[in-house]
Amino acid sequence: MKRPGDGDVAWRSLRNELRFEGRRLMASGGRRFVLAVALAMAAFSAWAGTDWRRFQGGALDDFAAEAARLHRAYLADAAKAIAERWPSDLSSPLHPVSSYWKRVHVAEPPAPGASLAVGQSDLMPYYAVFNGVEDQVLQFAAEIQNPSHLALGRLDLAFWAAILLPMLMVALAYDLVAEERDAGRLPLLGLSGVGLRRLFLARVLYRAGALAVLSLIGIASVMLARDGSLQPGGITSFALAALLVGLHLLLWAALAFWVASLGGSSSFGALLLAGFWVASAFVVPGLLQTAAELRHPTPSRNREAIDLLRGEATADSRRDAALAALRVERPELNTPGDPARQAAVKIEWYPGFLAYQRSVSRDGQALARSFREPILDQERLIDRWRFLSPSLSVSRALRSLAGAAYEDRARFVADLEDFRARRREAYLGKLFRNEVVTPADVEALPSFTARPAVPDVARALADAAWLAGVSGLLMLLGWRAFRA
């Protein structure tokens, strides 16, 4: 029977126990080492993310400066050509073909939470340079990275939170009960009035809290010192990331509590927790990825090389066919411009060339889609099953918040293709009518606006709810099954 004042006694005892737990953590060399590693790893992974973001930022600054310089130079040339009345041949910047060949720079700046995860942004393009001639060549220009490093993957915050952090939690909590049992202290703890279940649950949460606080210190100090990325746009991303990482840690603490409740030896606890970790970090994601690739295979890239070459080998016939098709499709383009000027240039060749580029580009886009769609299907499939592995769920959520998921990069490439098609279309009329391109026309050309990666709050909250639910369930199971 519960006596008056029992609750106060239990609470005071629990508070004393937790105060003592702090001292116990610092007294153990092994646990001190684990906490130090947590601090160092968290700081290092934050540094790696900010380092990549800085690299991206530097590359984009160079890129933007070069784009602005070339654009200014072009406008100056165009103004000169107008003032000096240059003939409208290929050497004139006012000729539609010369203007069309001008290099166009397109970039997608990193998302506000980019430091959270490098994701696919070191593998897929986040900026591109293209022109009418190098239509195919520059389409997929990606960042130059050491392939050995790409294969290893980055030690960024996503890797730290999804893979490393659970292992550190395991190291802190694998012998939660066994340690006390081996030392013969369990009977004494039983007399404390706290209740062993409550005591060990409080202990494991305390250790998870210590890990979380130290990690937060490591990450925040590096982020604020190097990145300053806690800007308004990034606050939502970082807050959601902190929630997810905290809940992931809670899940592993709850798992450790449940394993401890089974009453095995420290070796049993370590083995079981390590097994869960291997399954969550490697086995389940690996199997899901393999299953997704088998379910949605991508076509052969070697066939693509052959198709590309075949297409170019038959360029002349394709150009004529493409031009004929375009004339049917866009009859308004058949109205010629100034007859004298038309006679002065090979009117059929330039529109033919552009029609051919348009046709090649359409093929290229279809080909790119034939690769992109299966991969997006794979990603959707893995997304549906991501809850099978907490590590997978957290890493995908962080990549998504960082704007570094495959979908983000695929969206950029798709937007880029769309922009190029619109730009090409804008030149067609000028070419067919053999009109000059004025600086005003250049300014009025379609411009590229990157769609910023918006943090998917609903998705992150679904992940958070799942992590919280599983944590609660494990704690409940541990609470009911607790055997000291």
Add this chain to the structure above:
Amino acid sequence: MRGGGAVLLLLGQVALLAAAVAVRWPGYVEAREDKRAAADTLRSLWLNQGEKGPHSAGHLGTVAVRPQPPLSLLVPGIEAYTGQWVRLVTHTQNEPARRPAEDRGPGRRFGEMSAFFVLAYLTPLVVFAFGSDVVARESSGGTLALLLAQGVTPARLLAGKILGVTALFLPQGLFPFALAALLPAWAPEFSGAGQQRLVLIGLAFAAYLATLVLLAIGVSGFARSAGAALVALLALWFAGALVAPRVAASVAEAVDRAPSSFAFRRAYDQGLGDAYVMGYGGANSFTRVFEKVQAELMREHGVSRPQDLPVNAFGYALEETEEMGQRSYDASFGSLADAFERQARWQRLAAWLSPAAALRNLSEALAETDHAAHLRFVRDAEGYRRGMMKTLNMELAARPDPSFDIRARRGAPLVSGRELWEKVPAFAATRPSTRRLLAGHVQEACALGLWLAASLVFAGLGLRSACARVQ
């Protein structure tokens, strides 16, 4: 861990190894056949391109496809992160395109399921799970004291432990050798050098496995409990397999940063532009190059009019621009390759910190799935491109064209056919000898040897410490 659980775990490991090979086999065969078929089709396209100007043929060019390394079946290395074919055209050197990783989701970066991944990264976990209690349990359970009282020496005890634990892992240890014996019957590319390299990978893995067993015995000897030993061993694995290589990569990038793709291309373009400026009076124009080459040829042949030249200056001018491009490319790609080489030194250093890193570097080198193999393909393809363009340009150079006018972009239609296309041989990638492959990785072999020796000493010390505690 004892009894049925142990047998189940070991059988599971062997099944996982077999599954890792079986799962990759269809993909390997498909890639191999696909690349062979692509190479044949590309060759056929080149030979049957019909009659056209040699320079037009140079603009169309061809594609060099990287042959699938046989041992990529077992050791995928960095294959997925390197371009698998290069477009070879006149005037410019392209980078290898189409990295298979671009056509995959990010999940692959957790670790490619392969025999190497199971052997190098999952086997240690099983070894540590078995080995962590091999001394600690006997020490805490009192069996160790009993053995010592019966006169068993620590050295005999160590030998017994090594034999006992190693015997458990014989199936994994023998797996590469079994593959070396069996695979040639299924696919001939695994015989000869392939078989020899597989045996060498097997030997490196045997040394790695022995190191793991000895480390487990040593840690188990020093630890107060089996659980503590297991956690210490997991921490070692964690640091060696997961953290050290990534930290080394990040530090390498911070110290020796390679240029961004954009900066690299700009430097290349600038280098090429500078070559035109320095050599041809500031005009970035083929016309200037042509006129200079033509004037030199006229001097050389002692003629006063271009029409009297016994050779075609256009072919020589094209070759001159090729060489200018090559110099610029060699400079920019050379500096990039140097930056990557400096970064690779950090990975080689990681081999001294982690036997997994040493095993990875050695295995990838032997399987030809490392960065050096990728660079060899890049060099082979570029060497082939240069030879191809020289053949085409010299064909033009040997056919004088008195009507050629560079300013009017006019000349006689000089076309060639299959006879010329056949002068360009089919692309063939070089296959270095095993000795050459190993020559660049003496450091890793030494590191693996040192790890083995040091862990033997460590195991002895651990066992002595456990004996001292119970005596």
